[in-house]
Amino acid sequence: MYLGKFALVMAVLLAGTPAAAEVIEVRDDGFIIRAVATVSASQREVWLKLTKPADWWSGEHTWSGDAANMTLTPQAGGCFCETIPGEDDDSGFKLNGSVAHATVLLANPLKLLRMEGGIGPLQSEPARGILTYALKPIDGGTMIQMEYAYGGSMRYKPAEMAPTVDKVLTQQLAQLQAALGALTDGAAAEAAPTDDDAEEPSLEAQIDALGTQE
Numbered sequence: 715m716y717l718g719k720f721a722l723v724m725a726v727l728l729a730g731t732p733a734a735a736e737v738i739e740v741r742d743d744g745f746i747i748r749a750v751a752t753v754s755a756s757q758r759e760v761w762l763k764l765t766k767p768a769d770w771w772s773g774e775h776t777w778s779g780d781a782a783n784m785t786l787t788p789q790a791g792g793c794f795c796e797t798i799p800g801e802d803d804d805s806g807f808k809l810n811g812s813v814a815h816a817t818v819l820l821a822n823p824l825k826l827l828r829m830e831g832g833i834g835p836l837q838s839e840p841a842r843g844i845l846t847y848a849l850k851p852i853d854g855g856t857m858i859q860m861e862y863a864y865g866g867s868m869r870y871k872p873a874e875m876a877p878t879v880d881k882v883l884t885q886q887l888a889q890l891q892a893a894l895g896a897l898t899d900g901a902a903a904e905a906a907p908t909d910d911d912a913e914e915p916s917l918e919a920q921i922d923a924l925g926t927q928e
Contacts, residue, residue, distance in 0.1 A: 735884040737876045744841065744865025745876035749884045753894040754855040757824040763894055764827060764847060764858075767794070770893040771886055775834065777813050784815075792818040794829055813837075816845060825849055833862070833879060841866030845883075855897050860887050 735749035753760060763769060765788040771781040776796055783797040798811035816831025827847045832839055843864040850857040862883055864872075 735880065735887075737880050740873050740876050741865070742872065743867070744863070745872045745879075746861065746863045747876060747880040747883065748862075749860045749880075749887050751858045751860075751887050751891040752852060752855060752897040753858065753891050754897050755894040757849050757851055757856050760849055760856045760858060760894060761788075761824045761827075763890065764849075770890045772889060775882055775886070777811075786818075788818060788821040788823070788827060790818055790821060792821065794818070794831065816843075819844070832864070833883065836864060836868070836870070836875070836879070839866070839868040839870065841868045855895075858887065858890070 735747075737745060737747050739746040755763075765786050767784045767786050768782050771784055773779055773781045776784065778796060778798045783799065784795070785797075786792065786794045793814050794816040796813045796815060798813065800808035800810045802808060814831065815833065815837075816829035818827070818829050820826060820828040825848070829845045830842065831837065831845065832841065832843050833845070836843060841864060843862060846859075846861045846863075848859040848861075850859065860883065862879065864879070
């Protein structure tokens with residue numbers, strides 16, 4: 715179920731698309747995607763929702779077909795996991811399955827969540843994927859910066875896979891944004907990063923800074 719649906723490039727994302735989403739880089743051995751969303755919620759509210767994917771992840775992009783089966787333990791070594799309920803058979807026992815979508819590398823509550831894992835069909839490849847969510851306070855709410863960096867040996871062509879992964883992960887961010895409440899267009903525009911501000915640090919610098927703050 716998941717493989718087929720994940721591989722399809724979605725024509726339309728949900729309403730309330732994040733303020734910015736794009737494939738930043740594509741190489742012969744990988745790609746980097748980034749997206750930004752602004753929400754009218756505190757960092758604490760965002761963190762609590764972010765770490766409960768059953769509330770906002772799309773059931774269409776799960777192995778079980780139901781996001782209610784997803785859990786995330788926000789601590790180093792914790793699992794972004796999913797239960798695959800078994801079916802009844804003549805024995806009277808259900809053989810439940812499970813899948814680890816990613817493993818938590820860094821959990822800095824209210825600021826930064828970083829996980830390692832191959833999303834969807836990328837799980838079958840020996841390449842490495844790093845999914846990062848950085849939270850930044852802004853007027854009226856919180857900015858959520860998402861990045862997925864994937865690279866290494868793989869059978870997929872990065873240039874073909876990157877747009878699909880971008881659309882799928884951006885859809886999930888849009889649903890998280892909708893669950894928390896998007897900022898008004900004016901507030902979101904003021905909060906969104908711009909190329910005009912030469913003093914604005916890069917996303918990498920902002921993510922690293924958030925990860926080292928005490």
